[in-house]
Structures are given as C-alpha cells and as structure tokens.
Amino acid sequence: MSDELSPASRFTRQELLRRSLVGGAAIGLAPAFLDSLGGVAAAATTEAASGTINFFSWQGYDLLDEAALKTWRKQNGVTIHSTYVNTHNDITAKFTSGGGKGIYNLSTYEAGYGPFYVGLGIPAPIDVSRVPNFKNAHPLFRTGTIAKKWWNFNGHQWALPFTWGIQAVNYASDKIKAPTSYFDLLKPSFKGKFGVTDDPVAAIVIGAHVTGVFRADSLYTPAQLKKIIAFWSSLKKNARLIVPSYGNMADLFASGEIVAATPGWAAVNSFAAAKGDKSVKHTIPKEGSGTFCDAFMIPNGAKDTDAVYAYINEAFTLEAQAQEAETLVQGAVCPKAVPLMNKETRALYPYKNLTQILTKSAPLEAIPTKVPKGYASFDDWNKAWERFKA
C-alpha cells in the first residue's frame, strides 16, 4: 500500500535523538528569554471577552504557565477552570456520556480522533473568522492534506491544531543513558525499573514500528495486532508497573521509582521538572516513535464561547506559540514563532521539513474507526490493550 513506509524513510532516530538531547537542556532556560520577547510578534486581536473557560483535556494544554497568556488572562478577566485527563478516552467518554456537554467549553483532540469525534457529534464547527491569528499557522495545518484529513472536512473546521510532538521514551538522564532501542528495556538491568504507560494508541503505533508492520493509516490485521501486543507483553514482564497517566509518570520519576517509561511524552520532562526532577528527558529509540498533533475544539453545547474564541486566538500569537513549545517541549504550528524560541527549543523539532515529516516520514497517529474487512478496528485495539493490562 502506498501509505506504508520503509524504515529508511522514517524520521531518523539519529536526527530526533540529537534534537531531543539538545532540546532537553531547554527546560528552565526559556522564561527569561521569553520575557524579553515582548512585542516582537504580529498578532491580530479579537474583541477580548471576559469570562470563564472550563477546560477539559491534557495537563499543560490550558497554557496556564505561558507568560503571554497569563498576562492576557489577567488583562481580560478570563478565568480558566481546568480538569485534566488521564487518557484520551476520558475526553471521548466525557462528551458522549452527558457529563461534559454544556459544562466544558474548551477541549482538545489528537488528530486521528477527528473523524471519530465528528461522527459522535462531539465538536461544534469553529468559526475561523473569530480566530484571525490562526493564519499564523503553517499551511499544512490550515489547508494541507493533514488539515483536510483531521480537522477541516465535511465543509467545517472542527478543531484548530496548535501543538504537535513525538511519543517514544522518557528516561532519567542522571541515572541511565538514553535507551537506543525499545529492546533495551528487556535487559535485566531494567528489570522492575521502568513503566509502561496506559496509552493504547501510542503503544500500538510504537509497537508497529518495533515489529516492522507500521503503516500510516493504522490498518493492521488481527495477526499483526497480536504481534504488537506480544511485544508489549514482553516489556510488561520486565516492567515495574502500568503507569496510569502521564501526570503520574512525572511523580514516579520525581520519587525515583522508575528510570524510564514508554510510551513517553516530552511534556513529562516539564511536569517532572516542576516537581523538582530536572533530569527527565525524552528520546527516540532507533525503531521509531508515534507522532501526534493536538487541536483545540469547542464541544457541542458549549457556553460562554466568546472568551474561548478570544483565548484560542491568543494561543496562536507568535509569543504564545514560542512559549508553549518551550513549556510543553513540543512543536509549534506557527513557523514565525520559531525565531522567537531559544536555541534549544528551536532545535527540538525539524521545522524546515515539517510537511515531509508529518505527512511522510513520521505521519500523525491514525485511529482505525472505520476499517475494511480483515483489519483490526479501534475497538479491537482497545480490547487487546485491556487484555494486555489484565
């Protein structure tokens, strides 16, 4: 199939490893630098509306720590009440069970969940004219192939992508060297010292790379899925625990209970640093990684959306994008924000080859919600992962 990638065409491990090692040093350096950025970026302002944003998504995606947004919230009287999720499934469940509709007015979804969520009626169409700063985003995220696949389809803009990143392995750099292969975790020296994160999508994408069956559309036969789960089962036998959430992963690093965890998330570096452990870094083993891109969505039935629109618009200013990249150790979607980043943050991701990377070399994690006969569905993934944990 044309979507299949040869290992050679992937985002090279050496390149990402170099970038993540350099970028790891960025933590703690940026605030002073970013404070000096005032007034640099071009930003269109919407009529700011005071109000309350009830946010339901990942820790950090409410952009509470970004200086530019802190100031903006204070100036505009916008308050954010955040509830953080443990897994992406929490978002699905919250907005389909009746517990989230009308309560939360801002959430996010990972690219691959787009068609699935629209089918479930979770996001409301977004009026892009109310987010003029979205024009700062790279065309790939606005009108490119991935935009039409995940965020802008059926004649509507369902979500606005604002950050992207890589999922592989977090490790304690003061205790171990960066694992160069996922199979390193099977060594006796790792026995009882690492965690397997409860993130089935990232795990299955990573497992597909490891077992050599990866394909961009995430269509795997039941036999391939079994092979992927078998790989994770072998890791589980050597692991200390199933890590229930990325927030918990940061606690485990900070308390010294684990020295590595996979699937990883670079943002955990920041979470752990905030808990006093600045040694946590993120690395890409040679087999590959998962790639994600998260987008702001306004759930159906959301109230007080004036404040939400204004906040989303502000999140696409170049300062906010540069600061978010620093805080979350993730990629920005606005190319003009890159020069505003410090050297280390800028070096984290290969911004010059964005289209090549996110469409070919390291395509975004896809969710197989509608599959041809003979392939494992998203239900099969979740079922297999449930059994893996049992």
Place this chain on the structure above:
Amino acid sequence: MTATAVARERLVPIGFSARRRQRLVVALLVGPAVLVVAGALLVPAANLFVQSFMESGGYGQVTYHFTLSNYTDALRDPVYRTVAWHSFGLGALSALICVVAGYPAAYYITFKLRRGRTLALFLVVVSLFTSYLVRLYAWDTILGSHGVINTALIHLGIVKEPLLFLLFSRTAVLIAWVNVFLPYSILMLTSSMQNIRPDLLENARDLGTGPLRTFTRVVLPLSMPGAVAAFTYTFILTSGDYITPALLGGTSSTSLANIVSDEFVALGNRPAGAAISFVMLTIFFLVYLVLTRLEKLRGI
C-alpha cells in the same frame, strides 16, 4: 346502641386520622431519603440493568435489541474470570484481615477502656478525615524504593537493595486497603460489641471460663452481626475498587472495576460494562446472603 359501640363509632374517625397523620410523618421523614436513593441510584441502576441486555451500537450507543451475549461473554471470558478471581480473592483477604485485626481493638475499646473510650473512637475515626487518594499517594513515601521502610532496612543492613515488591504489587494494594478499611471494621465491631451486656462476660468468668473461651463462646457469637457487616462492607468496597489497583498494583493491577471502566470509557460499550457490573453486584449479594445465612444457621 351500646355505650361501647357508640364509643367505637366515635373513635374510628379519630384513629383513622391518627393513622393518616402517622403515615404523613413517616412519608415526610423517609421521603427525602427515598427520593435521593431512587433518583440517584435505583433509576440509573434500572437503566443500566435494561441496557445490559441490549446490543452496543458503537461508541456510547445502545441498540435496543434483546441479547444475553453480554452476560455469556462476561461469564465465559477466561481473562475476565482470572481478573475476577484476583479481585474477589484479594478483596476477601483484605476483608478477613480487617475483621481479624479489628476484633482486638474493638474488644479493648468496648470492654477494657473506661474513660478513654471516646478518645479511642475519635482516634479511629480521625484517620478517615484524610482523603482516600492522599492516603494512597502517602504509601509511596512509606513503601517506595526510597520510602521509610526500604531506607530503614538498607540502613540497618538487613537488605542491600530496596524491596521492590512492597510498592506496585498486590501486596501494596492489600496493605493500602487494610489501612483504609480497618477503621470501619473497628467501628462496626465496636458498635456490635456494645450490645453485649457486660454481666454475660462476668457470668462466664464466674463459671470458671478463661478469657479465650469467654471470647470464643460469648463475645464472638454475639458480635457476629458486626463481623458480617464489617466483612461484607470491606469486601464489596475493595473488590469493586478502581483507583487503588491502578495506582499501587504495578503490572498485576487490573481489577474487575478497571475492566468495567475500560468497557465504558475506552470501548464505549455500555451494555458490556453494565453486564459485568451486574455480575459483580450478584456476587456481592450472594456473599452477603451466604454470610447472613451462616450467621442464622448458628442460631445467633
């Protein structure tokens, strides 16, 4: 008409009115609780019960076609059976430990303490003031690799490496459960023992019965309702616990409650999740019925 008949005729309306008034008082007293229980528990439970016999229509959707497959799947699936065995087994063990460990404390508080009884009960209750989640996280600092126990053992030269099984294992889950539910057991046992007349114990002693025999022949049978209540309460709450196995259970962490959560949250399969929940509920009822039956069979 006799005087009695006249009196009865006059009294009937008065009695009828009194009964109505009494019913009204009962309705006013019990009504709010009934409304809350019916609205917040029975109606949703009935809804889930109906859904457990329906088909899943995709994530979060229910197709109203009758089927028993959710129950047959739940009962036949070997993975669910293994997880159920672990959940109920560990729950029963923790309940047993709580009851056995709770007896001496409850006995001491009830029969030995004279002035400090209120203080003792307060100390038992005070441990419940802390959030359940906070207490679970606190176990990290006690059982963890760099926790109090491992640090002490290493400093004393008893072990060279931290004992990893203390945290992120079934042992850790068991320890946390006993810590959380022991106070409840002590309270239930104390409450039950307070109904035992002290003169029965004195009579037993007067008849030459030793302390152990007094306990096994007098205290234990008479406090059995409290023991059954404490065991059942702990067993139900631990076997159905979701968060402790997830946070402290390591790689053997999955409980039946985690499976239920996965069915609802990850798979969006409400009928399957509901069916497993009602299988669990049935087991809890059976355990309760067996224990109360055994208690009655003993003639207590």
